[in-house]
Amino acid sequence: MSIYLALDQGTTSTRALKVAADGTASIVFSATHKQHFFGTDRVEHDPEELLANLRAALSAAGEVTAIGLSNQGESCLAWDAIDGRPLSPVIVWQDRRTAAQVAALSPVQAEIMALSGLPLSPYFSAAKLAWLLENNDDVKDARRAGRLMLGTTDAFFLQRLTGRAATDITTASRTALMNIATGQWDSRLCQIFGVPIECLPPILPTVGDFGAIKGTPLTASVVDQQAALYGHGCRVAGDTKITFGTGAFALSLTGSYPRLGGQNGLLPTVAWSIGGETSYATDGGVHAAGAAVDWAQRIGLLNDPAELNTFEAGPAIDRGLTFVPALAGLGSPHWDDSAAGLFIGMTGATTRQDMQQALIEGIALRASEIVAAMASDAPVTRISVDGGVSRSRYLCQFLADTTGCTVVIPGIDELTAYGTAQLAAFALGETLRTPQPSETITPAPCDRRSRLTRFSRAVDRARGWHAADAG
Numbered sequence: 001m002s003i004y005l006a007l008d009q010g011t012t013s014t015r016a017l018k019v020a021a022d023g024t025a026s027i028v029f030s031a032t033h034k035q036h037f038f039g040t041d042r043v044e045h046d047p048e049e050l051l052a053n054l055r056a057a058l059s060a061a062g063e064v065t066a067i068g069l070s071n072q073g074e075s076c077l078a079w080d081a082i083d084g085r086p087l088s089p090v091i092v093w094q095d096r097r098t099a100a101q102v103a104a105l106s107p108v109q110a111e112i113m114a115l116s117g118l119p120l121s122p123y124f125s126a127a128k129l130a131w132l133l134e135n136n137d138d139v140k141d142a143r144r145a146g147r148l149m150l151g152t153t154d155a156f157f158l159q160r161l162t163g164r165a166a167t168d169i170t171t172a173s174r175t176a177l178m179n180i181a182t183g184q185w186d187s188r189l190c191q192i193f194g195v196p197i198e199c200l201p202p203i204l205p206t207v208g209d210f211g212a213i214k215g216t217p218l219t220a221s222v223v224d225q226q227a228a229l230y231g232h233g234c235r236v237a238g239d240t241k242i243t244f245g246t247g248a249f250a251l252s253l254t255g256s257y258p259r260l261g262g263q264n265g266l267l268p269t270v271a272w273s274i275g276g277e278t279s280y281a282t283d284g285g286v287h288a289a290g291a292a293v294d295w296a297q298r299i300g301l302l303n304d305p306a307e308l309n310t311f312e313a314g315p316a317i318d319r320g321l322t323f324v325p326a327l328a329g330l331g332s333p334h335w336d337d338s339a340a341g342l343f344i345g346m347t348g349a350t351t352r353q354d355m356q357q358a359l360i361e362g363i364a365l366r367a368s369e370i371v372a373a374m375a376s377d378a379p380v381t382r383i384s385v386d387g388g389v390s391r392s393r394y395l396c397q398f399l400a401d402t403t404g405c406t407v408v409i410p411g412i413d414e415l416t417a418y419g420t421a422q423l424a425a426f427a428l429g430e431t432l433r434t435p436q437p438s439e440t441i442t443p444a445p446c447d448r449r450s451r452l453t454r455f456s457r458a459v460d461r462a463r464g465w466h467a468a469d470a471g
């Protein structure tokens, strides 16, 4: 029987899932890597550490039929085109060091949006790569010597593991350098950001020939969020998932054309390109979900995430207490890098549990804002969820109530890796089954409008906080 290996290289860990042709799956490797934080706005990874974890995952897996690779999206670096040596750390998607450079591009933001489909934000790779070109001497030297490669982590891993750098169209769609209509690097976008187009890797379809690792074909490469969308079994327009990982990322399939125009603060993105057909999705990100839970643990607000599973009191938001998880600014639909995390509504009677409840609700309320933005475009009735934070039963019920959608919890945990394995198998003509739901949560009646209105008043207060400090 064929066996497929998914390598899921994510923001906090590298995981390897082996999936047999009958759909049985087992994790064979998992390792976290160091998060290098500098100041309030910089987050880096060591590219060699990530690569070592991928190599360890490959050896733990043993022989397989084919391999799929999923990556952490916008995170990017520079490396030597000839020997593959990293010339910079990985600048992680959460890193906001380029906020000032990005703000300076506001006169051309409409053009950037029209070409890439994306708003101006330090989140995307383009400004990060430009920053490396301006600030890293090794990168400058390599450019002068004609040896410079710039790209997302997938392309670096592929160069080192298969000998050939390449990226896929889903990942390229997260850089702000790809033309969303053509699926190719755009010379005007490269010119605007100051990124030499000749230093970028070729863009390939999501499923196909990405070379081989020690003779085993690598047949799919994809952003982790898109892999999860596929793993959830989303196949037709309107199918929606939210992965509650470090951030919470909602993706809703839109069909065979991108929804352009930046409507509702959502991003048009490529879901996948398979067999000559490209599917698109809208994407909305909450940049701190699990990151907010980790923070709460670090400061002692929480001893264990299991404390977020049940609460005796009614919802904190209905009692006037809420939390805006803008620990790394606000993503969709607000796009405000100067927003700050905020608890509001405390009184002398507010307890530790109330604050915990507000914390988990704040993550769900941000996700609900995104679902509301998606629903204003096309109906969303059902949301499939995964990721560590979705283990909170309270979050899932609160999300169902606040969005009015049925929330589906799939029967397996590793949806990103499973979707990656499904894509790798597809290349060989094999269809791995869709995981069945383990639980379906129906929405209970509540005053949705008042919850969202109250939360949006809190969001207004969180917005611009750091900008006001600077002024």
Ligand SMILES: O=P(O)(O)OC[C@H](O)CO
Pocket: 009, 010, 011, 012, 071, 072, 073, 074, 093, 223, 224, 225, 245, 246, 247, 249
């Ligand atoms: O690695 P994850 O699962 O935190 O996902 C990262 C996203 O793709 C960033 O946009």
